[in-house]
Amino acid sequence: MAFTQVSTSTAGARQRDRHENCTPPDIWAVFRALRDARCVFGxxxxxxxxxxxxxxxxxxxQGDTVFASxxxxCRRVGGIDERTLRRHIDRFIDLGMIERHDSPNRKRYRVSSRDxxxxxxxxxxxxxxxRAGDFLDAAAELEETRRDQVFLRKQILVGLAHIDTIEPGSAVSENARRMMRRKLAVDEYRCLLDQVTNHLGQMSTVVDVKITTKLPANDGQTVRHLSKSEKEKKESERVESDLLPSVPTLTAICREATAFAPAGLRTWDDIERHAQNLAPMMGIQPGTFNEASKRVGSRRTATAIFILLQLGTRVRNYAAYFHSITLGKRADSFRPSAILATLSVSTSVPV
Incomplete structure (x- = not known):
């Protein structure tokens, strides 16, 4: 039977050890990389x-040669049969990852001379x-792809939650969730995200059309209408002001939102501008933020943003919760001062 013999010659036993001991300390890192990228190599x-x-x-x-029978x-693998072991070894040999050096009697051993x-x-x-570099690169590429998939999937889920709160039973939402039951490629996730984003844009347009008011028939009605609207606006602002904390109290309790501020927050105008910048970062669409400002007031809307960010992981879906407390069924029962009083206990800030 033909066999391949590998010989290594050195000037002495110490040099032999340095040459033979070629197993790098990170061989298990190479193994883990190949394990993670195994699908790439079949x-x-x-x-x-x-x-x-x-x-x-x-x-x-002892070098990088395995001498075990x-x-x-088979015992160390977990009791597989020898036929399966041979098949696995042959696969590694075909892929150029293992070399078999057989002795005449098929035994595995190493012999050395005194020189x-x-x-x-x-x-x-x-x-x-x-080939360690190949495995490490493949594993790194797969990890980057996985991270992109997770990021895109989260963005899609945020958009779907927003759609579901405004348009329950939407065909776009149902189709997207059906597709995400299986693992999608990055390009598929991007295509799906585009569909969800486009649908959200169309929904925002529909909302803008619905809130357009009809002009009265004559100038007299116009004057009376504007006068009444101005009174209602002032009354709304007065009630809103009574239910909201002061700016120093809000910024002292809601430290998470304050930490993202590029400059000091001293007035309600500062608070409102900062909340408008934070909303998209939390998955809240600009159209929803503007609609909430018109419905419950800009200060109340900004306060809601600050509170949600301070609640952190206690809120599963920022967009859905924001819609609920500003435009949904919980809008009337939402009391910022009560929530801030609870949060002040953990932050040790008096309200």
Whole structure:
């Protein structure tokens, strides 16, 4: 039977050890990279388990050749049959990750002479180590792709939550959620995000059309209408002011929102501008923010943004909760002062 023999010659035993001990300390990092990127190289979980067992037989100072018998390897893998082991090893050999150096009797061992020459027969993992860069690059690329998928998926879910609060049972929402039951590619997620974003834009246009008021028939009605509207606006602002905290109290309690401010927040105009900048970062569409400002007042809307950000992870969906307390069923029962009083306990700020 034909066999391949690998020999290594050095000037002495110490030089032999330095040459033979070529197993790098990060061989397990190489293994983990290949494990994570196994689909790129056409490997299955069983192949990875076999490779893990092979690496576990390597010992410091003994090089990168595995001398264990098939029986011992099968035991360490978990009791697989020898036929499966041979199939796995052949797969690694075909991929250029392992080299088989057979002895005449198919035994695996290493012999050395007193002048430092070494002959090794076994399963060499040297090709695996030489291709470490390929595995590490593939694993890094897969991780970047995974992060992009997670980011796009979160953006889509935020948009869908906004659609569901305004248009329950939307066909766009149902179709998108049906598609996301399976794992999508990055391009598929981007296409789906475009669909959701476009639908949100159309919904904002519809809302703007609905709030357009009809002009009265004559100038007299116009004057009376404007006078009445001005009185209602002043009354609304007075009531709103009674229910809201002072600017110093709001900024002292809602430290999360204050931390993002590029400059000091001293007036309600500062608060409102900062809240308008924070809203998109929280997944709240500009159209929804503007509609809320018209419905419940700009100060109350800004206060809601500050409170939501301070609540943090206690709110699962910022966009849905914001819509609920400003435009939805909970708008009338939303009391900023009560929530701020509760938050002030954890922040040790008197209201």
């Amino acid at each position: 490997l299955k979980p069983g192949h990875i388990q076999t490779l893990q067992a092979l690496i576990s037989f390597l010992r410091p100072g 098939n029986f011992e390897i 430092g020459r070494v002959v090794s027969f076994g399963l060499s993992l040297s090709p695996l180590l030489k």
